[in-house]
Amino acid sequence: AQRVTQPEKLLSVFKGAPVELKCNYSYSGSPELFWYVQYSRQRLQLLLRHISRESIKGFTADLNKGETSFHLKKPFAQEEDSAMYYCALSSGSARQLTFGSGTQLTVLP
Amino acid sequence: KAGVTQTPRYLIKTRGQQVTLSCSPISGHRSVSWYQQTPGQGLQFLFEYFSETQRNKGNFPGRFSGRQFSNSRSEMNVSTLELGDSALYLCASSLGQDTQYFGPGTRLTVL
Numbered sequence: 619a620q621r622v623t624q625p626e627k628l629l630s631v632f633k634g635a636p637v638e639l640k641c642n643y644s645y646s647g648s649p650e651l652f653w654y655v656q657y658s659r660q661r662l663q664l665l666l667r668h669i670s671r672e673s674i675k676g677f678t679a680d681l682n683k684g685e686t687s688f689h690l691k692k693p694f695a696q697e698e699d700s701a702m703y704y705c706a707l708s709s710g711s712a713r714q715l716t717f718g719s720g721t722q723l724t725v726l727p
Numbered sequence: 728k729a730g731v732t733q734t735p736r737y738l739i740k741t742r743g744q745q746v747t748l749s750c751s752p753i754s755g756h757r758s759v760s761w762y763q764q765t766p767g768q769g770l771q772f773l774f775e776y777f778s779e780t781q782r783n784k785g786n787f788p789g790r791f792s793g794r795q796f797s798n799s800r801s802e803m804n805v806s807t808l809e810l811g812d813s814a815l816y817l818c819a820s821s822l823g824q825d826t827q828y829f830g831p832g833t834r835l836t837v838l
Contacts, residue, residue, distance in 0.1 A: 654829075661730075662817065662829040704770065713758050713821050714783045717770035 620645040622707050624718035631695050632726050639690040639721045641679075641705030650708040651681055651688040652715070657701045665690075665703070675699070695725045729753065731820050731830035739836045745806040748833045752799050752820030758782075759801040760827060761793060764815040773816075776801055805835075813837045 621644045631637045643649060653665040666674045668681040668688060679690045688705060705718040732751045740746050752759050761773040772785040776795035793803040799820075805812055813836050819827035 652826075661831045664826050664828075667826065713760050713775050713777075713819075713827055714772045714785070715760070715762075715770075715819075715827065716772065717762075719769045 620649070620707055620709055620716050622705050622716050622718035624703075624705055624721050626721045627719065628722050628724070630724045630726060633697055634694050637692050637695040637699070637723065637725075639703050639705075639723065641688045641690065641718060643686050643688065643705075643707050645686075645707060645709060647709060651679070652706040652708065653677070653679055653688075653690050654704045654706055654717075655701050656704070662704070695723075697725045697727060699723060700725045731818055731828055733816075733818050733830040733833050735833060736831065737834045737836075739838060740808050741838050742808055742810060744808050745804060746808060746835060747802055747804045748816055748818075748835070750801045750803075750818030750820075750830060752801070752818075753828055756820035756822055756828075757799050758821045758827075759795055759799065760819045760821075761801070761803050762817040762819065763787075764817055764832070765813075770817070773803065808837045810837050 623642045651668040654662050655665045656662045677692045681688050702720050702722050704720045706715040734749045758777045760775040762770050764770045774784045774793050775782050779795045790806045795801045815832045817832045818830045821827045
């Protein structure tokens, strides 16, 4: 069975500090990993996916198959980054996402 | 391009009733997936439809069902509502194997 673990429910950092949101997964095949973000009163939206290997809003995430991790990083956090972040895994041909429990990030001024 | 829309946005029902939620995907998207979001269980996959066929189903009882129409619009139905069915129900659409785009959700409260 596939599983996504986000060990931190809450994470607070100061503006300008680096931030890392942890995500570990368990899946026997080749997963596709995503980070979704939900800003206050907005819908869930894709932040980035590992196959794109892009940086969105300064965030990056590298898939580490050895450690089965897909941590989200940003070198300098901004107050507008405060949101709920979900790591998700997709497998197979169907569009079924398995979500982690989410991390509420608060960037303090 | 208009985003995914869900109706109604809020719904209050009593135990034992049934409910139907609707989702209109982004134009051109043929895949629609449904998720249940609760504080205790988080986001859980319900089912996915592609070209009017259910392609995958999550671990939910048979009281939860869905369908997709030829225009890709989808409905999900919950029969014999229980208190534990209170949740935010999210719909997501995609072209097929591409990124899923989420709707705003329908907040269901069961009294």
